[in-house]
Amino acid sequence: MAEAMIEFQSVTKQYQGGQPAVDGLSMSIDKGAITVFVGPSGCGKTTSLRMINRMVEPTSGTITVGGRDVSNEPAARLRRSMGYVMQSSGLMPHRSVLDNIATVPRLNGVSKAAARKRAQELLDVVGLASVLGKRYPSQLSGGQQQRVGVARALAADPPVLLMDEPFSAVDPVVRDELQQELLRLQRELAKTIVFVTHDIDEATVLGDKVAVFAVGGKLAQYAAPEEILRAPANDFVASFVGRDRGFRHLAFNDADAVPVHPVKTVAAPQLGADSEWAVVLDGDSRPLGWASPRDGAGLIPGGSLFRRGDTLRRALDAALSSPSGLGVVVDDDGRFAGVLKSEEVLALIEETRHNREDAP
Numbered sequence: 001m002a003e004a005m006i007e008f009q010s011v012t013k014q015y016q017g018g019q020p021a022v023d024g025l026s027m028s029i030d031k032g033a034i035t036v037f038v039g040p041s042g043c044g045k046t047t048s049l050r051m052i053n054r055m056v057e058p059t060s061g062t063i064t065v066g067g068r069d070v071s072n073e074p075a076a077r078l079r080r081s082m083g084y085v086m087q088s089s090g091l092m093p094h095r096s097v098l099d100n101i102a103t104v105p106r107l108n109g110v111s112k113a114a115a116r117k118r119a120q121e122l123l124d125v126v127g128l129a130s131v132l133g134k135r136y137p138s139q140l141s142g143g144q145q146q147r148v149g150v151a152r153a154l155a156a157d158p159p160v161l162l163m164d165e166p167f168s169a170v171d172p173v174v175r176d177e178l179q180q181e182l183l184r185l186q187r188e189l190a191k192t193i194v195f196v197t198h199d200i201d202e203a204t205v206l207g208d209k210v211a212v213f214a215v216g217g218k219l220a221q222y223a224a225p226e227e228i229l230r231a232p233a234n235d236f237v238a239s240f241v242g243r244d245r246g247f248r249h250l251a252f253n254d255a256d257a258v259p260v261h262p263v264k265t266v267a268a269p270q271l272g273a274d275s276e277w278a279v280v281l282d283g284d285s286r287p288l289g290w291a292s293p294r295d296g297a298g299l300i301p302g303g304s305l306f307r308r309g310d311t312l313r314r315a316l317d318a319a320l321s322s323p324s325g326l327g328v329v330v331d332d333d334g335r336f337a338g339v340l341k342s343e344e345v346l347a348l349i350e351e352t353r354h355n356r357e358d359a360p
Ligand SMILES: Nc1ncnc2c1ncn2[C@@H]1O[C@H](COP(=O)(O)OP(=O)(O)OP(=O)(O)O)[C@@H](O)[C@H]1O
Pocket: 015, 016, 020, 021, 039, 040, 041, 042, 043, 044, 045, 046, 047, 048, 198
């Protein structure tokens, strides 16, 4: 069994008047894993998160981190000992990106030179070019600002990261990138991450475990995302998880058994071309799109790409989003590797479903 890092024991938070925001919450959060709090607006996710680092004080109950009762720790020190990332990056506008990242190490007494050096390294860790370090936050895109927010939270190398809807304000493409980046980082860093979102899709992509909250800070279900999609504990969870849950569930099955076929490729779309669809490649064998057999309209934008090792969900999306009906497969370097046929993806989905039903 996984080791617990954070424990909530009968934690209640009652703001002035009204219903409790969080009511008798007891749960144990695994060390070195991503735990996602998900639920509709106002169900107490943020309040629960903020009680971990004492930005909010519980009305009753106990929270421990690494076995120590947080109420015994000085609040300011406790806060600095955990990384915190929020929706608006919360960067200081009049300080450079590097100085923003260096904030907590500086508060902890690290010299300016050492803190800046560390900040420079962190830019690379979160996938930002080092020249961006000299800029001010307003000179960055929303996605870049969120990356700086993550770098700042990591600066003092805290064992615990608290993330409150960190990717909610960016567009879906950037959001997907940031999620993948966080998963990559986590494979290296193995922090204990508590991540708040209202988006069940984001929760199932990121979470090793997902806690579904119902209004009043009540834990409706707490399990691996696959289990929440497969077996919602009650009607509330089932309706929150929604109608697409069968589709989302595909994200937990690999697509290794789907055959990859060769297909005609061309270096540039040929006008009035051919009798069959062809993948258009650049000089490095990376797919640029498709050339159509019919209209010879030049380059037709492709659908989503399937990377070797991706899930059935991505395989299906690659096939269905492609103008030719053939999903484009690339290797780890993004080079063209072949195509998937939608009927073969569907056949594997069907087979996987049968196997699941047969399982004890
Ligand atoms: N400072 C506060 N004073 C009074 N009530 C508050 C305060 N902060 C939150 N609440 C109330 O507590 C309840 C839970 O709020 P909380 O922000 O924790 O929920 P949430 O699940 O994070 O929602 P959202 O996704 O909308 O932020 C809500 O009813 C909210 O109005």
